[in-house]
Amino acid sequence: MADPQGSNTRHQAYFRANLTLIGILLVIWAFVAFGCGIFLAPWLNQWRLPGTGYPLGFWFAQQGAIYVFVILIFVYVILMNRIDRRYGVDEKD
Amino acid sequence: MTVQGWTFLIVGLSFTLYIAIAIITRARSTRDFYVAAKEVHPVANGMATAADWMSAASFIGMAGIISFLGADGAVYLMGWTGGYVLLALLLAPYLRKFGRFTVPDFIGDRYEARTARLVAVVCAIFISFTYVSGQMRGVGIVFSRFLEVDIALGVVIGMALVFFYAVLGGMKGITYTQVAQYCVLIFAFLVPAIFLSLMFADTALPQLGLGRLGDDGQSLLQRLDGLSTELGFGAYTEYGGSLINIAAITAALMLGTAGLPHVIIRFYTVRKVRDARSSAGWALLFIAILYTTAPAIAVFSRTNLLESVPETAYVESPEWLKTWEDVGLIAWDDRNGDGIITYAPGAAFAGKPIYAKDPETNEPLRGEFGQRLITNDSAGDHNELYVDRDIMVLANPEIAGLPDWVTALVAAGGLAAALSTAAGLLLVISSAVSHDLLKGAIMPNISEKRELLAARIAAGGAVVIAGLIGIWPPDYVAAIVAFAFGLAASSFFPAIVMGIFSTRMNGPGAISGMIAGIVFTTAYIIWFKFYDPSSNTPENWWFGISPEGIGVIGMLINFGVAIPVAALTRAPSPAIRTLVQDIRVPGDT
Numbered sequence: 001m002a003d004p005q006g007s008n009t010r011h012q013a014y015f016r017a018n019l020t021l022i023g024i025l026l027v028i029w030a031f032v033a034f035g036c037g038i039f040l041a042p043w044l045n046q047w048r049l050p051g052t053g054y055p056l057g058f059w060f061a062q063q064g065a066i067y068v069f070v071i072l073i074f075v076y077v078i079l080m081n082r083i084d085r086r087y088g089v090d091e092k093d
Numbered sequence: 094m095t096v097q098g099w100t101f102l103i104v105g106l107s108f109t110l111y112i113a114i115a116i117i118t119r120a121r122s123t124r125d126f127y128v129a130a131k132e133v134h135p136v137a138n139g140m141a142t143a144a145d146w147m148s149a150a151s152f153i154g155m156a157g158i159i160s161f162l163g164a165d166g167a168v169y170l171m172g173w174t175g176g177y178v179l180l181a182l183l184l185a186p187y188l189r190k191f192g193r194f195t196v197p198d199f200i201g202d203r204y205e206a207r208t209a210r211l212v213a214v215v216c217a218i219f220i221s222f223t224y225v226s227g228q229m230r231g232v233g234i235v236f237s238r239f240l241e242v243d244i245a246l247g248v249v250i251g252m253a254l255v256f257f258y259a260v261l262g263g264m265k266g267i268t269y270t271q272v273a274q275y276c277v278l279i280f281a282f283l284v285p286a287i288f289l290s291l292m293f294a295d296t297a298l299p300q301l302g303l304g305r306l307g308d309d310g311q312s313l314l315q316r317l318d319g320l321s322t323e324l325g326f327g328a329y330t331e332y333g334g335s336l337i338n339i340a341a342i343t344a345a346l347m348l349g350t351a352g353l354p355h356v357i358i359r360f361y362t363v364r365k366v367r368d369a370r371s372s373a374g375w376a377l378l379f380i381a382i383l384y385t386t387a388p389a390i391a392v393f394s395r396t397n398l399l400e401s402v403p404e405t406a407y408v409e410s411p412e413w414l415k416t417w418e419d420v421g422l423i424a425w426d427d428r429n430g431d432g433i434i435t436y437a438p439g440a441a442f443a444g445k446p447i448y449a450k451d452p453e454t455n456e457p458l459r460g461e462f463g464q465r466l467i468t469n470d471s472a473g474d475h476n477e478l479y480v481d482r483d484i485m486v487l488a489n490p491e492i493a494g495l496p497d498w499v500t501a502l503v504a505a506g507g508l509a510a511a512l513s514t515a516a517g518l519l520l521v522i523s524s525a526v527s528h529d530l531l532k533g534a535i536m537p538n539i540s541e542k543r544e545l546l547a548a549r550i551a552a553g554g555a556v557v558i559a560g561l562i563g564i565w566p567p568d569y570v571a572a573i574v575a576f577a578f579g580l581a582a583s584s585f586f587p588a589i590v591m592g593i594f595s596t597r598m599n600g601p602g603a604i605s606g607m608i609a610g611i612v613f614t615t616a617y618i619i620w621f622k623f624y625d626p627s628s629n630t631p632e633n634w635w636f637g638i639s640p641e642g643i644g645v646i647g648m649l650i651n652f653g654v655a656i657p658v659a660a661l662t663r664a665p666s667p668a669i670r671t672l673v674q675d676i677r678v679p680g681d682t
Binding site: 018029038042045048049053059066070074081 | 159164166167170171174175177178181182183186300301303304305306311312313314315330331332336339340343344347365366367370371373374377378381384385388674677678679680681
């Protein structure tokens with residue numbers, strides 16, 4: 001690289017953006033799994049998932065959390081591809 | 094055609110397919126053998142990862158376990174899926190950028206220490222053997238139930254097949270065989286589930302069937318809650334165990350999933366960092382199809398059991414009950430002699446059923462209603478019925494009165510699940526021996542050709558040992574599965590995460606952390622599972638956490654030891670800092 005110092009700070013900024021994204025997604029992950037799916041589940045069970053007979057906490061634990069996990073990974077994939085390009089560190093084909 | 098005829102046909106066709114794929118995709122270099130030349134498409138890798146991950150336990154056992162645990166079964170559903178989020182965000186992209194062959198490769202290189210590599214090799218081999226023996230056993234059970242051959246012969250047939258495609262094809266052969274196996278297993282899992290959902294809930298999607306409101310304004314779940322409470326089991330949709338322990342087990346399974354070497358190495362096989370991220374997403378999507386269907390199967394079979402069996406006279410009980418009693422997975426001990434099946438909380442008797450036999454003819458002895466007599470001691474509970482949890486999935490087609498080909502399909506699916514997982518694990522064992530031990534420690538100058546030969550011999554040896562454990566399983570197989578996850582959570586996961594996210598973490602820190610985590614977790618599990626099993630009760634557990642969930646504390650201990658040790662010892666060399674900076678950035682730097 002022509003500008004090693006510049007590329008170094010750019011890489012650090014890139015990694016910070018990555019860490020922020022990871023942090024946000026993992027908070028959602030933990031809240032859905034351990035919050036809605038476990039510790040809040042008995043309380044959430046007083047409601048039903050709208051339009052169904054699923055107790056809400058039970059639905060999170062046995063269905064909803066899994067859907068959220070899949071969505072979180074694809075959100076990470078899409079946003080990271082964008083961040084890769086913004087910082088010019090994406091892989092060339 | 095009979096069920097057996099169908100089974101021979103469908104299982105035979107699926108095996109032919111696996112062998113054909115193995116021949117087409119055989120490995121020619123160590124790069125082919127260990128990481129499929131790093132050319133696998135992310136969607137194909139997602140499917141292969143899903144097949145690799147979903148074992149005989151997921152396919153045959155999980156729905157049954159959940160149907161008995163009810164809400165508490167969520168530990169498996171969330172625990173065995175949530176780890177993929179950790180893999181995708183914290184491990185897969187960086188390990189792909191690092192780009193070598195095995196997990197011990199990363200630990201050894203990153204921490205500049207042969208000791209670290211050796212600790213990793215020993216853990217990888219131990220975890221994989223623990224797991225693979227269960228798969229071989231699963232193959233044997235499916236063979237003996239559906240093709241009426243001896244369990245041992247079933248295991249040998251499974252061994253021969255895995256031997257053929259794992260030894261010949263290495264990672265490359267395994268990957269494409271796993272793609273085919275995923276298709277077989279998911280189809281086999283969904284077909285009976287859809288039929289059951291139509292029967293019980295009037296809708297084709299099992300995921301919706303559970304919560305769908307019927308004409309009476311009640312969902313199946315509400316009906317099941319009512320049935321369960323009536324019989325004294327407690328509501329199906331409410332947690333029965335302590336929430337702290339449920340959370341700990343869930344977390345240990347998630348962290349363990351993210352630290353299992355046979356899952357991690359799948360992300361070495363794709364072309365780019367970007368592909369490693371997306372293939373984790375595809376893998377979880379493909380896994381989620383089975384994991385969101387399993388709780389529905391659990392509820393359908395539980396409802397069916399509770400509606401058709403308790404308080405029924407044995408002579409009028411459903412036919413499948415007797416079929417599975419003959420197989421030895423159901424037993425009824427009519428202790429009050431009234432001819433009516435009492436089903437209530439508690440064990441029907443101590444341990445697994447021991448059926449009484451005529452000492453001369455060796456024929457089973459039967460009671461006055463035609464039931465098989467058992468010789469177990471009473472466990473002192475009111476319950477009279479023993480139901481093995483494994484039959485829930487296997488018996489479904491019969492319970493639902495589905496055509497014979499569906500039963501055959503379920504057999505092929507169970508075999509696909511067991512074989513695909515076994516192959517992935519055998520590859521980890523083989524690469525740990527040939528790449529990490531032989532090339533990494535004993536003979537660094539070994540030629541590529543001889544390393545490939547060594548990898549094949551190691552894979553072959555591992556197949557034979559795994560098969561032997563499958564034929565003569567030690568009693569503690571079920572107990573040591575907790576070990577595999579506990580070890581992965583307390584050793585690999587923290588060591589890899591710190592290696593990526595901290596430039597300051599060094600060899601002494603990582604090694605002392607891993608050893609502290611492993612020693613604590615192992616000691617805790619051995620104490621409660623082997624040394625003093627009678628003390629394995631919530632009052633004696635530390636922090637209220639059972640041995641299945643203790644990997645979480647092991648991981649915290651690992652971090653708690655590694656970080657101060659690293660702070661007090663020398664920082665890693667500049668070369669390592671450069672390595673860490675490099676794996677954090679996808680493109681060339």
